[in-house]
Amino acid sequence: MAIVSKTANSASFRNSRRWLTVALALYFIYTFIPIFYVIVSSTKSNADLFGTFGLWFSGDFHFWQNLQDLFTYQDGIFSRWLLNTILYSVVSGVGAALFATFAGYAFSKFEFVGKKLSFALVLGAVMIPQTALVIPIFLLLSKVGLVNTPWAVILPSLVFPPGVFLMKVYADDALSNELIEAGRVDGAGEVHIFFNIAFRLLTPGFATVLILAFVATWNNYFLPLVLLNSSDNFPVTVGLSQWYALATSGSGGAVLFSIVMAGSLVSIVPVIAAFLIMQRYWQGGLGAGGVKA
Amino acid sequence: MAVIELKGVEKSFGSVKVIRGVDLKVEHGEFVVFVGPSGSGKSTLLRLVAGLEETSGGTILIDGRDVTNLGPAERELAMVFQSYALYPHKTIRGNMSFGLEVAGFPKDEIRQRVDEVARLLQLSDYLERKPRELSGGQRQRVAIGRAIVREPVAFMFDEPLSNLDAGLRVDMRIEITKLHQRLGATMIYVTHDQVEAMTLADRIVVLDKGIIQQTGSPLELYEHPANLFVAQFIGSPKMNVLPAAFKEGRISINGGVGIEAGKMTGTDVANVGIRPDDIEISPDGTGLIHGKVDVVERLGSDTFAYVAVPGAHAVTVRAPRDSAVAIGQDVGLTFRPERLQIFAVDGTSLRLRPGV
Numbered sequence: 206m207a208i209v210s211k212t213a214n215s216a217s218f219r220n221s222r223r224w225l226t227v228a229l230a231l232y233f234i235y236t237f238i239p240i241f242y243v244i245v246s247s248t249k250s251n252a253d254l255f256g257t258f259g260l261w262f263s264g265d266f267h268f269w270q271n272l273q274d275l276f277t278y279q280d281g282i283f284s285r286w287l288l289n290t291i292l293y294s295v296v297s298g299v300g301a302a303l304f305a306t307f308a309g310y311a312f313s314k315f316e317f318v319g320k321k322l323s324f325a326l327v328l329g330a331v332m333i334p335q336t337a338l339v340i341p342i343f344l345l346l347s348k349v350g351l352v353n354t355p356w357a358v359i360l361p362s363l364v365f366p367p368g369v370f371l372m373k374v375y376a377d378d379a380l381s382n383e384l385i386e387a388g389r390v391d392g393a394g395e396v397h398i399f400f401n402i403a404f405r406l407l408t409p410g411f412a413t414v415l416i417l418a419f420v421a422t423w424n425n426y427f428l429p430l431v432l433l434n435s436s437d438n439f440p441v442t443v444g445l446s447q448w449y450a451l452a453t454s455g456s457g458g459a460v461l462f463s464i465v466m467a468g469s470l471v472s473i474v475p476v477i478a479a480f481l482i483m484q485r486y487w488q489g490g491l492g493a494g495g496v497k498a
Numbered sequence: 499m500a501v502i503e504l505k506g507v508e509k510s511f512g513s514v515k516v517i518r519g520v521d522l523k524v525e526h527g528e529f530v531v532f533v534g535p536s537g538s539g540k541s542t543l544l545r546l547v548a549g550l551e552e553t554s555g556g557t558i559l560i561d562g563r564d565v566t567n568l569g570p571a572e573r574e575l576a577m578v579f580q581s582y583a584l585y586p587h588k589t590i591r592g593n594m595s596f597g598l599e600v601a602g603f604p605k606d607e608i609r610q611r612v613d614e615v616a617r618l619l620q621l622s623d624y625l626e627r628k629p630r631e632l633s634g635g636q637r638q639r640v641a642i643g644r645a646i647v648r649e650p651v652a653f654m655f656d657e658p659l660s661n662l663d664a665g666l667r668v669d670m671r672i673e674i675t676k677l678h679q680r681l682g683a684t685m686i687y688v689t690h691d692q693v694e695a696m697t698l699a700d701r702i703v704v705l706d707k708g709i710i711q712q713t714g715s716p717l718e719l720y721e722h723p724a725n726l727f728v729a730q731f732i733g734s735p736k737m738n739v740l741p742a743a744f745k746e747g748r749i750s751i752n753g754g755v756g757i758e759a760g761k762m763t764g765t766d767v768a769n770v771g772i773r774p775d776d777i778e779i780s781p782d783g784t785g786l787i788h789g790k791v792d793v794v795e796r797l798g799s800d801t802f803a804y805v806a807v808p809g810a811h812a813v814t815v816r817a818p819r820d821s822a823v824a825i826g827q828d829v830g831l832t833f834r835p836e837r838l839q840i841f842a843v844d845g846t847s848l849r850l851r852p853g854v
Contacts, residue, residue: 383583386550391597391648392571405587 243473246466247271254462271467278448278464283471285437286444290423291475292355293440297362298419305365305414306407309372310399314385324373330366339431346432357432358440362422368414375410376403412486416479423476441472500561500651500684501526502547508555509542509708516542518708519556524652524686529678531687533695534705535731541656543705544688548654549573560651576645580657582637584629590616590640591625597648615643618680635666642677652684659694671697692732696720704728726845729771735802735814737839738777740787742770749840752787752810757835767848771839774816778832779803779823785830789813794825805829 211218238260245262246254250270253263275283311317312324342361346352351360380403388398404411426442433439439447445468452461502524509517516539524530532540545551547558549570557566565573584593591612598608616622619639629637638658645653655674659667675698678685689695695702696716704711704719704727712724716732723729729737740752744767748756751770782788789807801817813831817823840848 381581381583383579383581384585386570387577387579387583387585387644388596389550390548390570390575390577391644392600393596397600402585 240473243466243469247463247470249463249466251460251463254466267463268467271463272471274460275464275467275471278461282436283441283444283468286439286441287471289355289438290440290442290472293358293362293425293429294419294422296359297422298415300359300363301365301368301418302411302415304363305368305372305418306404306411307399308369309374309410310376310380310403310407312369312373313376313380314382314403327366327369330364331370335361335425336427339428342428343431352432353434353438355438358422358425358429361428362418362425365414365418365421368418371414371417372407372410375413376407379410380406408486412483416483419479420476441468445469445472501559502652502684502686503559503562504543504547504556505559506556507543507546507553507558509539509546509551510554516708517546520708520710522703522710522713524684527682527684529685529687529698529700530703531689531695531699531701532703532705533689533692533731534711536690537707538705539708540688540690540705542708544654544656544686547686548575548577550577574651575654576648576650576652577654577656578638578641578645578658580660582629582641582661584637584640584644586629589626589628590621590632593629593640594625594644594647597644601648611647612643615647618646619643634662635670638662638670639673642674646677646681650683652686655685655687657688657690659689660691667694674698693734696732702732704731706731722847723771723839724847726769726771726841726847729839729841729847733773735774735816737771737773738811738813739769739771739841740807740810740813742767742840752807754787757786757838766842766844767840768843768845769841771841772833772837774802774814776833776837777813777815779805779815779817779821780830780832782828782830785832787813787831789829789831791823791825791827791829794823803829805831807831 242259245260248266248268248271249257249263250265250267253265253267257263308327312320312327338361343352346357346360351357384402384406385398388402393401423440424442425440426446429438429440429443430446433443436444436447445465448461448468449465452465504520504522507517507520508515520543522530532543534540542551546553549565549568549572553566557564559565560573560575570577585596588596594612594615595608598611603611612625613622616625619642621636621639621643624632624636624640629640632640638661641658658674659670662670671694674687678698687694687698699716701713702716702719703713706727712719712728714722719728719732723732723737726739730739742749742751743753744750745756748758749767749770750756787807787810789805791803792806792812793804795802795804796819799819801819801821801823803815803817803821803823804812805815807813815831823829842848
């Protein structure tokens with residue numbers, strides 16, 4: 206008897222598709238509500254924020270006023286925080302992605318003593334939350350006098366074990382050994398091969414790790430909270446939470462709620478932009494045609 | 499051109515010995531093919547010569563120079579890989595220029611050399627394209643071109659045709675033969691395909707389990723295999739092997755009638771081998787052995803009959819294309835005793851022929 210699978214026209218297929226759509230729609234709403242709340246809230250005045258329904262716009266469009274307040278409050282320190290966050294995230298993201306690419310390539314393509322052990326350590330490090338390491342990092346960095354400098358955030362963020370793992374797996378898959386050997390036969394040195402042949406083919410993996418490391422640093426709160434103490438060095442996360450604390454303590458900062466909302470919105474825009482810009486680099490298939498699979 | 503010499507070359511991966519002491523000399527301009535089943539160590543041996551693997555023992559000399567501890571580039575060899583291994587982000591010109599650029603050649607000379615080789619390989623129209631825009635055969639030509647441009651002392655080919663479809667493989671085989679004639683360069687070629695080996699080689703090296711089983715010209719291996727392994731590996735269809743024994747000055751085949759053993763006195767005869775083209779089908783009741791026709795394959799140029807012989811494996815017979823042989827027919831099989839290969843218990847060939 207022939208085995209007939211479901212086709213796009215069969216009733217059971219349409220039924221299961223319908224349920225899947227419903228399930229995904231619910232999940233979408235669940236994840237989108239907080240973002241929607243931020244968007245709606247950032248258009249409200251402080252009074253409307255508490256006086257109107259939270260998930261819809263009030264009649265009074267206060268967005269531009271909120272933005273203006275955001276960038277002028279406390280002599281416009283928010284711009285400073287935003288620049289700090291960009292600096293920390295870009296440097297950490299690029300640095301972490303580069304190190305991850307170097308390490309992943311080495312793990313994938315070279316044999317060396319202690320390879321298994323070091324890779325096991327990398328995998329183990331993936332399991333350890335950075336939060337658990339913040340106090341030791343603080344003690345280490347205070348010994349060398351780097352606490353309360355940008356390096357206090359950047360140096361620890363350059364270590365990104367999930368990136369190393371991703372790049373190892375990606376290099377295994379996307380970069381054939383024969384291609385590297387062809388480079389060697391052609392007389393190219395290892396560094397030359399890495400930058401002229403391997404790196405080009407690892408670009409999609411590099412872009413992925415870059416965006417992950419970038420976002421991780423962008424969203425990092427606890428590390429800068431512990432390691433930075435002057436407001437000038439704060440990233441947006443720590444700065445906004447301080448304003449929020451100020452607002453809830455009620456010491457004359459109640460007006461800050463709407464500014465915090467606008468600040469939250471402004472702080473997620475660059476991340477979304479980064480995702481959109483990096484998207485085209487994720488497209489794999491660059492290796493197609495070079496080696497026959 | 500180069501003379502490549504291997505002396506006691508060994509290679510182990512961990513505790514596994516892949517190459518167990520290989521001695522071989524490849525002469526100037528010679529086309530040598532390493533052939534063997536998978537796991538025989540043929541590719542590893544090539545990679546050892548190319549410098550892509552480090553030896554565990556022995557020495558490798560190129561033109562008398564010890565290159566055992568030198569990297570691939572310093573050996574001045576070129577290699578063509580099974581997967582082509584073209585740089586996918588570079589154009590065909592970029593692929594072919596890469597080695598020369600690394601070596602610091604002037605731009606004009608690079609351009610001139612690449613153009614010349616592209617013309618030789620009919621790639622001139624594709625120089626500005628990327629590898630993915632080319633067909634399999636064209637890509638393999640680019641890989642060969644990349645090797646030629648560098649004017650290496652010798653060429654290494656690692657199963658270069660395995661990824662091509664059957665028709666293209668034959669075309670490329672002929673192109674490689676022509677190329678060898680034109681360049682006169684020393685070439686070492688690895689394949690698991692014995693037809694490729696027979697057609698391309700000046701000399702074939704048959705490998706099994708990391709040991710050279712036999713070295714010789716294609717016809718030498720075909721006519722005088724050193725052992726049962728070579729006998730069965732070289733030639734298509736395979737040589738037929740029948741159990742045999744030495745009895746009172748005669749060699750009894752498959753327990754049946756014996757043939758004159760001539761001067762041969764050895765008692766350790768275990769098998770005889772006979773090529774399908776050396777057997778003739780005769781009417782039932784005649785011939786040296788008997789069987790029933792199991793399968794008949796008509797290829798147009800030839801007819802192959804597979805005859806079930808009691809007490810032995812099926813015997814393959816190459817019959818004329820218009821042979822009337824039919825499935826289920828009882829037949830006798832005859833062959834000239836001097837075409838028999840006789841093998842000892844350990845598989846080595848007993849070169850003495852009956853009647854000699």
